[in-house]
Amino acid sequence: MEDYAIKVENLHKSYQVSQGRSARYSALRDVLTERARLFFSRLAARQHPFAALQQETFHALRDVSFEVKHGEVTGIIGRNGAGKSTLLKILSRITEPDRGQVVLNGRVASLLEVGTGFHPELTGRENIYLSGAILGMRRREIRQRFDDIAEFAGIERHLDKPVKRYSTGMYVRLGFAVAAHLETDILLIDEVLAVGDAEFQRKCLEKVKLLITSGKSVLLVSHNLGVINSFCDQCILLEQGSVQAVGKPEKVTASYIKSLEAGHSGSIEFKGPLGNKVNLLEVLVNHMNPLANMALVSPLSAIEIKVKLNIGNTNRLRVTLSLFCDGIRIFTTHDHPGENTTTGTILSCFLIPAKVLRPATYFMAVGGLENDGLGEWFWRQDVCSFTVLEEWAEDFEAINQGLINIQARTNRSQIHDS
């Protein structure tokens, strides 16, 4: 028996993109008229009328090779469009490569989304059978593990409700629970760990750990470099379809971060009269770079947002920071103006107290005002976003609501009726 679980050799995959528009589905009429037009124009230009259409080729993967050993966890990182999803799609046989080959030693399950094949009209119970069958489980296997699945998802009481009435959390939990109980040797995972509340994420990670210790090989695509660093034995960095680096996760993620920092400086433009005087150098949310990666933060401790700006000549500038959630501005805050003129690189630090932000994704807007609001300004919305995890629940369901969380200072006294 070979010692590898996955062996990828010289994998190529390209997509045809015909002049300007993508060559996905099309109307028959367009195809026919296009062919006819081409035929006559070539005839007029004395070219061969039936020569192949000029098409641009987009190389999603070029010459990708790597190995995953038995019982090893391999992380795959890279920017959007680097080929991570295409690679997973080829490994899970959804699409075929153009060249090269892959050998998979063992039963494969791919979790490219949570709740694969769920039908909203069907109940939780029915969906367990449906999704299980779609992911390749036999009915007997599903029946044997049914109780484990329901218990793992924590939805025993809602088994006979249609899943369209489930909360997102319940839906995601059920989806992962089905997938986690697959009997496989190789697991291909795409970002599923970044879902659900923190309690459930911990459960998922524990389950993944359990799978690893039971000798399963895992290929994990993630934007969460922390997960990659703590779980993987090996990390692969993809860039523009080819393998840029392979090796120890810490090394590869570090070089990835470096390449991102190089690529991002000055790419964000500000509006307003001061807009062309300002360059955004860096944003850090609890030391994570939300410009490059999904930043997940815990609400249990204070959240630190650092904004590094390069500024031309300005007068008594305040840097402002706003957080938006679902299009609603949650709050705006600002730092203290510097001395009379501000110029050069500045670093503004904002500390949001613990347990104020509710679990959600927040979009950040960065701006600045001169002379206590009387001078010129700059402003940029949707600079980046970060996600607050669901890490705490109040003692009562009822107070676990609202846009933000403020524990008012309270004091109660008993009033004695005479």
Next chain:
Amino acid sequence: MTSTMEKTHRILIAPGLSSRNYWWDLYRCRELLWVLSWRDIKVRYKQTAIGILWSLLRPLLTMSILTLVFGYFIKLPAAGNHPYHLLVLSGILPWQFFASTTSEGSNSLLDNQNLVTKVYFPRLIIPLSTCLASLADFTVALLLLLPMMAYFDFMPSWQIVFLPVFALLLLLLSFACGAWLTALNVKYRDFRYALPFVIQIGLYLSPVGYSAGIVPAHLQSWYALNPMVGIIEGFRWCLLGNSQLNAVQLLTSAAATVLLLFCGIRYFRQTERYFADLI
């Protein structure tokens, strides 16, 4: 023992390889086929007030209208000593199966694109499962014949034993059309709009509301090119018994079915590996 286990679970992925073990994969995924058909049946009537009764109501209403128009207004002959209702009903049952399987089959890949882009299995399972789901409707609708025959005091003849043969032919034809069209639909969404129109016309070009016997003799051979002609007349021959079985019609239907099945599956298989990229 373990070494053979390892062998069966070794998967090689390379260009063009997925086709090699296709039929074996298809057989191994048979449980998925049942589950998907079960889902389609379950979902179809989930939010309807009368549920599966729809599959009785549809042929019953169509029968009444077509009998009214062709039997009473136009006064076409019933081609035998059976009431016109039964002539129409025995044509509607296979026709509605064909129409629903073809139209639902043709949309099946698009309706299931979340599966096509996320999991691997032989894609033929998708049109097959819609076909099986329609078969459940068809079986329920067939039961409608019993009370109708009892009401008209009509005793089916011995030829009814051949009904499964024609049902199989119908199933294959409908599946072939569904599979071909759904593969075409992935690439060219035109078929989605053309098909309802074609099916509407097909109702009149097939002997559903009338008997094939009223078609003029010199047009019969052209008429028989429609594979549904032989199948519907075959159903009538089995159920009503007193019309003659037209061998030319029947052979044309069978030949057309085989041809469509061959071409349909071939086209499906050729385009299948690009479905996930195109959808």
